[in-house]
Amino acid sequence: MTTVDMDRQRYIVAAARRSEREQRLVKLLSRVALYGLLIAVSLWYMAPLFWMFMSSFMPLEQVGIFPPEWIPRRWQFHNYTDALDFWDFGNSLKNTLFITILSLIGDIASSTIVAYGFARFRFPFRDALFLILLATLMLPFAVRLIPVYIAYNEIGWVNTFWPLIAPNYFGSAFYIFICRQFFLGIPQDLLDAAKIDGASEFRIFMQVIAPLAKPAIVVIAILSFQNSWNDFLGPLIYLQDAKLHTLAIGLYKFQSLPGQGGQYHLQMAASVMMVLPVLIVFFMFQKQFIQGANLSGMKG
Amino acid sequence: MATAFGSQLRALRGTRRERWRDLSPMRKREARFGLLFITPWIIGVLLFNLFPFVASFALSFTRYNVVEAPIWVGLRNYNNILTDDPLFWKSLGNTSVYVFGSVAIRIILGFALALLLNARVRLLGLWRTLFYVPSVVPIVALSIVWLYVLNARAGLLNWFLTLFGLPRVRWFADPDYAMLAFLIMSTTWVGVTMVIFLAGLQGIPEEYYDAAKIDGAGWGQRLRRVTIPLMTPTIYLNVLINIIAAFQVFTQIFIMTGGGPRDATRTYVLHLFDHAFQFLPPEMGYSSALAWILFMIIFAFTAVIVATSRRWVFYQGQE
Numbered sequence: 001m002t003t004v005d006m007d008r009q010r011y012i013v014a015a016a017r018r019s020e021r022e023q024r025l026v027k028l029l030s031r032v033a034l035y036g037l038l039i040a041v042s043l044w045y046m047a048p049l050f051w052m053f054m055s056s057f058m059p060l061e062q063v064g065i066f067p068p069e070w071i072p073r074r075w076q077f078h079n080y081t082d083a084l085d086f087w088d089f090g091n092s093l094k095n096t097l098f099i100t101i102l103s104l105i106g107d108i109a110s111s112t113i114v115a116y117g118f119a120r121f122r123f124p125f126r127d128a129l130f131l132i133l134l135a136t137l138m139l140p141f142a143v144r145l146i147p148v149y150i151a152y153n154e155i156g157w158v159n160t161f162w163p164l165i166a167p168n169y170f171g172s173a174f175y176i177f178i179c180r181q182f183f184l185g186i187p188q189d190l191l192d193a194a195k196i197d198g199a200s201e202f203r204i205f206m207q208v209i210a211p212l213a214k215p216a217i218v219v220i221a222i223l224s225f226q227n228s229w230n231d232f233l234g235p236l237i238y239l240q241d242a243k244l245h246t247l248a249i250g251l252y253k254f255q256s257l258p259g260q261g262g263q264y265h266l267q268m269a270a271s272v273m274m275v276l277p278v279l280i281v282f283f284m285f286q287k288q289f290i291q292g293a294n295l296s297g298m299k300g
Numbered sequence: 301m302a303t304a305f306g307s308q309l310r311a312l313r314g315t316r317r318e319r320w321r322d323l324s325p326m327r328k329r330e331a332r333f334g335l336l337f338i339t340p341w342i343i344g345v346l347l348f349n350l351f352p353f354v355a356s357f358a359l360s361f362t363r364y365n366v367v368e369a370p371i372w373v374g375l376r377n378y379n380n381i382l383t384d385d386p387l388f389w390k391s392l393g394n395t396s397v398y399v400f401g402s403v404a405i406r407i408i409l410g411f412a413l414a415l416l417l418n419a420r421v422r423l424l425g426l427w428r429t430l431f432y433v434p435s436v437v438p439i440v441a442l443s444i445v446w447l448y449v450l451n452a453r454a455g456l457l458n459w460f461l462t463l464f465g466l467p468r469v470r471w472f473a474d475p476d477y478a479m480l481a482f483l484i485m486s487t488t489w490v491g492v493t494m495v496i497f498l499a500g501l502q503g504i505p506e507e508y509y510d511a512a513k514i515d516g517a518g519w520g521q522r523l524r525r526v527t528i529p530l531m532t533p534t535i536y537l538n539v540l541i542n543i544i545a546a547f548q549v550f551t552q553i554f555i556m557t558g559g560g561p562r563d564a565t566r567t568y569v570l571h572l573f574d575h576a577f578q579f580l581p582p583e584m585g586y587s588s589a590l591a592w593i594l595f596m597i598i599f600a601f602t603a604v605i606v607a608t609s610r611r612w613v614f615y616q617g618q619e
């Protein structure tokens with residue numbers, strides 16, 4: 001081998017090593033960039049919530065300063081009791097729980113029953129009816145708002161909780177859809193076995209189907225809870241009497257109360273009180289929340 | 301859902317129409333039980349969908365203040381809306397800005413974040429939770445917090461801008477920036493879209509990428525030729541859902557600005573709500589006409605998207 005060849009070979013090996021090192025560097029840098037980006041996005045999402053929590057303990061004069069401060073100079077736990085002086089939280093909570101629980105029972109009962117009908121029986125026009133069910137999901141609420149309000153007004157249900165509860169006893173299209181998908185996955189043999197044992201359709205539903213449908217029911221329960229707890233427009237229209245206010249309306253009134261305009265620290269304390277139960281439920285059932293979101297995005 | 305809708309349509313075409321009298325006694329019994337089980341929904345769809353749908357159409361040709369009987373006015377409501385209601389056009393314009401802006405934000409950012417999380421990151425569950433949590437916060441509480449974030453004097457967003465040497469913005473005090481402020485706030489719900497896209501991305505078989513790599517496709521090409529085509533059904537559905545929802549944006553705007561400053565954030569449903577529930581006497585007929593115009597606009601958008609979907613939505617297992 002000539003010296004020229006040896007030099008060439010050494011050069012190639014060195015170049016290869018260098019490119020390998022470069023590649024590793026690029027890979028490292030892209031990982032750093034990736035995690036940097038993830039942290040930046042997390043900060044964007046967490047900053048408002050973190051600030052809400054921290055400022056709910058701050059003295060008022062600290063809330064409005066610029067640049068913002070993140071840690072309370074004095075931890076004013078009495079912000080929460082002060083907020084309660086302006087806002088009958090206990091009563092709002094009671095009203096919200098009443099609506100939420102009754103709606104939840106209705107949603108679960110009616111949606112599973114209807115979904116079972118669609119999933120397990122053959123009858124004329126079944127597929128056409130299910131198509132209508134899917135179509136109602138796309139009907140804008142704005143079109144339904146006014147006649148429904150007028151009808152409730154006619155029967156004297158304005159200023160009662162019933163307009164917010166009753167509709168949930170007739171099966172919600174989306175929950176029916178979730179449940180039907182689930183029921184279609186239950187093996188037919190199981191039902192046939194029950195039938196041979198002489199069980200009636202209703203006993204099969206209550207004793208075989210309902211227990212098996214638990215995962216779907218949990219998803220529906222969570223979506224229904226979230227819906228009632230967070231609902232704003234419904235209570236805004238139907239519950240004018242202050243005694244009937246829900247948490248959402250109570251918090252809104254508290255925020256827009258004349259003379260309350262500047263009380264940011266108390267507003268934040270009140271907001272935390274409304275948000276906390278939702279966050280607790282979220283962290284308890286995180287998997288089902290994510291499942292619920294997925295189902296709403298990929299129905300079918 | 302749109303895909304479910306499509307497969308439902310196809311199933312419908314495939315089935316032979318069954319007539320009640322042709323059914324055997326056993327099939328009749330089965331059909332009776334089926335109908336019995338779905339009865340609650342049938343009543344519900346008549347009471348809460350069909351009745352209001354028809355009734356609001358009828359009301360849109362009347363003047364109605366709830367107290368007195370409705371008076372037939374023909375097309376006058378529609379005529380007034382189109383020729384004599386500057387706030388109708390203003391609110392439609394604002395709503396369009398919100399629809400295009402917020403849907404673009406949700407789809408593009410949602411997809412980008414899902415891609416990030418799909419890049420074999422550590423602590424996937426943690427990141428997903430952090431991005432998702434704000435979207436479960438009740439909207440009233442979120443609005444109160446964002447009123448502070450967007451505060452002109454001491455808000456967090458202005459502080460953030462000054463960190464980069466940018467000038468402060470007056471957000472809700474400035475008609476030119478108020479709608480933009482709501483678009484920035486709408487990033488809150490990107491987490492929902494991200495979760496949906498992420499589940500879709502995780503469902504793409506690894507072999508497709510391996511095959512593309514062997515063919516020498518780089519990252520960009522794999523994204524363009526494998527990932528995006530396989531994700532089009534999910535993208536399609538999310539565009540549809542989000543457009544319908546965005547056209548009806550209401551709560552945060554009602555709470556945070558009430559439509560101001562100078563009607564810069566007055567959106568369509570806010571306008572409709574004012575006529576029905578804020579004005580005295582209430583104008584239920586006028587408001588119903590507004591609702592029907594909105595319905596027709598949303599329907600037209602949906603129809604165009606559904607009609608063009610055949611060209612860009614790719615279903616696996618079909619030619």
